Amino acid sequence: MRKLALSDEILxxxxxxxxxxxxxxxxxxKDKDKVDVRFAxxxxxxxxxxxxxxxxxxxxxxxxxxxxxxxxxxxxxxxxLDKVMRDQKIPLFxxxxxxxxxxxxxxxxxxxxxxxxxxxLQILELSxxxxxxxxxxxxxxxxxxxxxxxxxxxxxxxxxDIFYIGEGETVYDELLDAYKEWKGSGKNRxxxxxxxxxxxxxxxxxxYDAAYxxxxxxxxxxxxxxxxxxxxxxxAVMEVTDSPYPMKPVVPFIKATQxxxxxxxxxxxxxxxxxxxAGMIYRPTRERNVETLKEYxxxxxxxxxxxxxxxxxxxxxxxxxxxxxxTFLIDEFKDKGINISLPSLRIDAFSLDVxxxxxxxxxxxxxxxxxxGSQRMRNVINKGLTEEDxxxxxxxxxxxxxxxxxxYFMLGLPTETEVDMRExxxxxxxxxxxxxxxxxEQRNGKCQITASSSFFVPKPFTPFQWASMFSAEEYTRRAxxxxxxxxxxxxxxxxxxxxxxxxxxxxxxxxARGDRRVGKVIEEAYRLGCLFDSWTECFHNELWMQAFxxxxxxxxxxxLRQRGADELFPWDFIxxxxxxxxxxxxxxxxxxxxxxxxxxxxxxxxxxASFGGGVCYxxxx
Amino acid sequence: xxxxxxxxxxxxxxxxxHLDVMRFFQKLMRRADIPIAFTGGYSPHMIMSFASxxxxxxxxxxxxxxxxxxxxxxxREAVRRMNEECVEGIEVxxxxxxxxxxxxxxxxxxxxxxxxxxxxxxxxxxxxxxxxADFMTQKEIRVIKxxxxxxxxxxxxxxxxxxxxxxxxxxxxxxAGSVDNxxxxxxxxxxxxxxxxxxxxxxxAYHRLxxxxxxxxxxxRNLVSLESLGQEISM
Numbered sequence: 001m002r003k004l005a006l007s008d009e010i011l012x013x014x015x016x017x018x019x020x021x022x023x024x025x026x027x028x029x030k031d032k033d034k035v036d037v038r039f040a041x042x043x044x045x046x047x048x049x050x051x052x053x054x055x056x057x058x059x060x061x062x063x064x065x066x067x068x069x070x071x072x073x074x075x076x077x078x079x080x081l082d083k084v085m086r087d088q089k090i091p092l093f094x095x096x097x098x099x100x101x102x103x104x105x106x107x108x109x110x111x112x113x114x115x116x117x118x119x120x121l122q123i124l125e126l127s128x129x130x131x132x133x134x135x136x137x138x139x140x141x142x143x144x145x146x147x148x149x150x151x152x153x154x155x156x157x158x159x160x161d162i163f164y165i166g167e168g169e170t171v172y173d174e175l176l177d178a179y180k181e182w183k184g185s186g187k188n189r190x191x192x193x194x195x196x197x198x199x200x201x202x203x204x205x206x207x208y209d210a211a212y213x214x215x216x217x218x219x220x221x222x223x224x225x226x227x228x229x230x231x232x233x234x235x236a237v238m239e240v241t242d243s244p245y246p247m248k249p250v251v252p253f254i255k256a257t258q259x260x261x262x263x264x265x266x267x268x269x270x271x272x273x274x275x276x277x278a279g280m281i282y283r284p285t286r287e288r289n290v291e292t293l294k295e296y297x298x299x300x301x302x303x304x305x306x307x308x309x310x311x312x313x314x315x316x317x318x319x320x321x322x323x324x325x326x327t328f329l330i331d332e333f334k335d336k337g338i339n340i341s342l343p344s345l346r347i348d349a350f351s352l353d354v355x356x357x358x359x360x361x362x363x364x365x366x367x368x369x370x371x372x373g374s375q376r377m378r379n380v381i382n383k384g385l386t387e388e389d390x391x392x393x394x395x396x397x398x399x400x401x402x403x404x405x406x407x408y409f410m411l412g413l414p415t416e417t418e419v420d421m422r423e424x425x426x427x428x429x430x431x432x433x434x435x436x437x438x439x440x441e442q443r444n445g446k447c448q449i450t451a452s453s454s455f456f457v458p459k460p461f462t463p464f465q466w467a468s469m470f471s472a473e474e475y476t477r478r479a480x481x482x483x484x485x486x487x488x489x490x491x492x493x494x495x496x497x498x499x500x501x502x503x504x505x506x507x508x509x510x511x512a513r514g515d516r517r518v519g520k521v522i523e524e525a526y527r528l529g530c531l532f533d534s535w536t537e538c539f540h541n542e543l544w545m546q547a548f549x550x551x552x553x554x555x556x557x558x559x560l561r562q563r564g565a566d567e568l569f570p571w572d573f574i575x576x577x578x579x580x581x582x583x584x585x586x587x588x589x590x591x592x593x594x595x596x597x598x599x600x601x602x603x604x605x606x607x608x609a610s611f612g613g614g615v616c617y618x619x620x621x
Numbered sequence: 622x623x624x625x626x627x628x629x630x631x632x633x634x635x636x637x638x639h640l641d642v643m644r645f646f647q648k649l650m651r652r653a654d655i656p657i658a659f660t661g662g663y664s665p666h667m668i669m670s671f672a673s674x675x676x677x678x679x680x681x682x683x684x685x686x687x688x689x690x691x692x693x694x695x696x697r698e699a700v701r702r703m704n705e706e707c708v709e710g711i712e713v714x715x716x717x718x719x720x721x722x723x724x725x726x727x728x729x730x731x732x733x734x735x736x737x738x739x740x741x742x743x744x745x746x747x748x749x750x751x752x753x754a755d756f757m758t759q760k761e762i763r764v765i766k767x768x769x770x771x772x773x774x775x776x777x778x779x780x781x782x783x784x785x786x787x788x789x790x791x792x793x794x795x796x797a798g799s800v801d802n803x804x805x806x807x808x809x810x811x812x813x814x815x816x817x818x819x820x821x822x823x824x825x826a827y828h829r830l831x832x833x834x835x836x837x838x839x840x841x842r843n844l845v846s847l848e849s850l851g852q853e854i855s856m
Contacts, residue, residue: 002709004633008741009824012678017636025648025708251648253634253641305648305706337665360663 005093005100006081014080018254019047022073022095025251026303028060029096030070036180039063040094040104040141042074043112044119045534050075051250052258054312055147056110059168061246069176072096073250074107076119077126079531079538085126092126101127105179107141111149111156114511115504115534120145120159121526131523133161133206138189142179142196150203151234151281152460152571155511155518157205161193165201165574166235167267169243174199194227201235203574204228210516210570216557218515218568234281234576238613240267241289245296248303260308260341261300263293265325269314270599270615272606273371274382274590275410277459278314280578283606284614285599290321294328301338308339317346318600326354334358347393352400362444365404366397372413373423379593380415382586387427391434398435403444405431409453411478411499414467415591421478424451425485425497432491447494453482454500457508460571461578463586469509469559475502503541504533509559515570518558520551579607622690623721625851626703627714630681634710639674645711646686652706655699658689672727672832672847673734673797676804681829683735685727685847687719695856717851727847731798732835733782736805736827739790743823750786752816757784764811777803777811782842794844797832 004011004021011017032038041060043050050056056073063071072094077085085092091100101107107127109120121131124143130136133143145153146164153163164172175196182192197204207228211219223230237243245264252259268285269278297309309329313319329340340358345351347366355364368390372378375387394405409424428451435447455475458464470478479499486497510518525547532538548555563569565584572580582605589596596604599615609616630642637645647667650657659665668689675681696716703713719725746752756762762778780796780803795803805827813820834850837843 002633008678011636017677018638018641021633021636023633023708023710025652025706253637253645255641255644302652305651307647307651337659337667339664363663 003098005090005098010081010084010088014084015078016047016254018252019075019078020081020095022098024253025305026248027073027096027250028064028070030064032070032097032099035070036068036183037066037070037106037176038104039069039071039106039108039176040074040101041071042101042107042109042123044076044109044116044123045532046078047075047252048254048256051252051256053110053112054258054262054264055168057246057249057262058244059108059172060250061248062169062172062244063176065244066173066176068180070096072104074101074123076122076532082122082126082531091128092123101141102129102139104141105183107143109143109145109160110147111145111153112147113534114149114508117156117511117522118526118530118533120156121523122531124159132158134158136161136189142189142192148277148281149511151277151574151576152512152514153203153205154210154516154570155514155522157516158519158523160205162196163203163205164235165203165232167237168235169237170235171199171201175202194225197225197228200233203232208573212515216554218570221568221570221573231573231575234574236267236282236284236286236577236611238286238611240286241292247296247299249300251304251306258310259306260310260339261297261304261306262310262312263297263300264288264312265293265316265319265322266313268614270318271315271384272382272586272596272598272604274380274463274586275371275413275456275459276314277462280461280583280606281576282314283576283578283608284611284616285318286614287319287321290325293325294332297329298332301333307337308341309333310341310343313344315346316342316344317348317351323350330354330357347397349396352393352396356400361401362403364402365406365448365450366394366402367406367408368393369408370427371408371410372420373409373425373427374420376593377413377416377420377423379595380590381410381413382590382595384595384598387430390427391430394431395434395437398438398443398447401444403435403447405447405449407431407449407451409451410456411453411482412456412470412475412505414464415593416478418481421481422485424453424482425489425495428486428495428497429489429491432489432494435494436491448496449491449494450496450498451486452498452500453479455502455505457505457512459512460569461574461576461583463583463590465513465569465583466563466565466567466587468562469506471560472502472506475505501536501539503544504539506555506559507533507544510553510555513569514558517553521547521553524551577606577608577610582606622693623687623719623725624690624694624716624854625685625687625719625727625847626716627848628684628686629712629714630675630679630684630710631712632680632710634708635678635680637710638677639671642675642711643669643671649703649706650688653699653702655688655694655703656690656692658691670726670728672731675829679827679829683829683831683846683848685832687726687728693718693854693856696853697855699854715848715851716854717848718854719851725850727832727834729799730834730850731832731847732796732842733794733833733844734797735830735833736793736795737787737790737830738793738805738809738825738827741824741826743821745823746816746818749816749818753786753791753812756812756815757781762811762815764807766807777807781808782844792830 144162145160150163207225209224213219266287268282371383458467528543658668672685761776766775783794833844
């Protein structure tokens with residue numbers, strides 16, 4: 001029987017002990033003496049969040065297909081266990097073997113959002129691994145980062161040995177093979193990292209030097225080691241249909257946020273919204289074959305016993321075989337008590353018909369993401385959704401019996417005026433008005449329109465990477481203007497408005513476009529006690545502000561400054577295929593309020609065609 | 622047709638709570654292709670009911686859930702399929718057909734349960750066996766029973782049906798179910814406090830052994846295991 005790293009006394013006195021015991025259905029056990037490489041794969045948040053992440057399930061499956069490798073999972077201990085582990089000096093362990101992470105060959109950390117950075121330091125410290133890559137020895141695991149935030153890895157540069165830039169399916173095998181070769185060779189850690197730096201897509205931060213100008217901006221960013229390339233090329237798997245996909249994903253005992261089979265139907269997005277980082281870094285758009293997806297759905301439902309299946313992509317409506325796939329799922333599984341969940345669908349006659357077949361209209365709500373209230377603003381961000389589309393879609397939905405609508409907006413976008421802000425409330429009201437056009441006896445009571453706004457954070461590798469942000473006070477002021485406008489609307493009793501916290505927005509801004517000097521703020525904030533910053537109950541803005549003060553790092557330099565056309569960015573050494581020239585052209589068009597057609601309408605020459613596949617070559621064979 | 626599943630819960634799965642065990646079995650039914658019936662409506666759910674939830678930290682050799690089948694299954698074959706899809710910590714012991722009447726579900730007819738209690742950490746005083754025997758020979762054992770809404774004093778002695786010292790462990794047969802229900806940890810807590818044994822000097826492992834229905838008449842108890850009320854299905 002498996003022995004646990006934690007005693008009964010500890011497990012019975014913390015929240016949800018099942019987070020730490022492993023042994024779930026489809027988790028992989030191997031004989032540790034019969035593998036060459038032990039890989040601890042970590043999502044630096046609590047188990048229920050981490051277990052919901054598709055990327056880790058893909059890599060877990062891919063690594064464990066190798067006979068010589070055993071990949072196990074690690075998540076952040078919640079604050080109750082964190083304290084116990086520190087008090088009793090219990091090292092952080094992986095779920096499957098319950099062995100200390102410190103004994104592993106690799107610690108891989110996926111970095112999905114900026115507000116998890118202090119959790120990364122927690123993982124390292126609880127594992128008894130030195131926080132700084134420079135202080136690690138041959139006895140420590142190789143710490144490798146990946147995921148969307150590694151497209152600007154610089155704020156975390158000191159803490160990682162390697163960053164993997166791009167999709168994991170391409171060069172991990174090469175890295176693991178190189179590791180095996182190195183392990184028996186008697187060479188030192190630095191020599192292994194030099195070998196890793198030669199693999200396309202891998203970035204070893206300690207082999208690069210950053211120099212700064214007097215005004216604080218980056219002067220140069222150059223390799224200091226002959227093995228490190230000047231530019232690191234993003235990895236993208238071009239044959240998505242043939243790439244590994246987990247037929248037996250791990251099924252948690254406790255309810256995870258995503259408690260369902262997830263079918264990734266495509267990667268990338270043709271739309272080109274200018275605020276969206278995913279839309280740029282995952283170019284070009286690549287679709288999985290629909291027949292393969294049908295087989296996957298059958299096998300995964302059977303192997304997990306899940307009662308729900310969900311499609312995953314940035315914009316499901318753009319998947320060319322959507323109708324075929326959705327019809328199959330309904331015909332095949334609806335009668336077997338399987339729920340079918342269809343996120344990120346454009347609301348039109350087809351999607352409404354499908355939704356009316358898979359959910360209870362009276363209870364479910366429809367979601368639109370206009371992102372901005374005015375048409376001018378939607379043109380700036382290149383969101384190709386018109387007011388007509390929204391009112392038409394909502395109208396059809398109301399006629400079909402729905403009465404709940406959710407609307408998502410962003411505040412603080414470049415060029416935003418007070419009119420644009422107020423339009424958020426007015427557009428929401430026009431949606432409500434459309435509902436009340438239905439004769440009273442035919443409608444289903446009042447409608448509920450819930451509008452939510454988040455504050456816009458400019459991200460690297462988007463046309464808005466040049467944009468300036470605002471202070472927390474200014475964000476709050478903008479939200480209160482919107483709030484006030486909501487109260488002035490005719491249908492205010494049917495409208496609800498929520499907005500996102502402004503303080504974390506400011507921090508996200510610094511982390512998203514920060515350079516190496518931001519690392520010391522993260523470390524100081526962690527030392528002061530910051531952890532689980534994305535959890536409202538754990539977030540302490542005053543500690544973060546203290547950390548900025550203690551380290552002398554200036555928030556305004558990163559957030560309020562308008563970046564110049566020629567400024568060298570900390571992330572410019574990464575080549576994502578999409579050119580900086582294209583992004584700047586898009587930035588200029590944004591200011592003019594000019595839209596750019598999507599990839600299927602017309603190629604805009606972004607540069608992603610250099611990958612030699614996907615939407616760029618559709619119909620060209 | 623209705624069927625009753627008996628299973629064991631052991632090892633690290635003692636840290637999985639009752640609701641999660643339910644979720645586990647819902648998914649297990651699908652993985653093992655058990656033809657279980659659903660309720661109607663937009664969000665159909667499996668027709669499944671557990672005899673009695675087992676608390677976090679406890680292990681058991683005799684847990685029960687009743688399900689409704691849309692087609693008969695062969696007992697041996699179904700047990701094999703379910704165990705193939707199980708994980709370490711849960712083992713299906715049997716699946717048996719039970720009568721269709723509503724009042725026969727495990728939850729309704731549950732009357733008693735057996736527990737084995739042993740010292741997990743710390744120790745009991747040397748003469749604990751005598752002290753426990755004295756504790757049990759009392760005519761009544763009055764305790765304050767706390768529920769979510771109220772506190773009331775009850776006599777738990779009549780709810781302890783049988784007891785014995787078994788090696789270094791204590792075996793108890795306790796009232797269970799919706800009428801009277803006694804948890805073994807309440808018995809042990811009361812024993813410690815009556816004998817003035819410090820609470821933090823010892824902790825116990827609780828293991829449920831079996832659950833029973835009462836088929837006796839005229840106030841005479843006749844306990845039979847829930848499993849014995851069902852019949853093997855062979856095809």
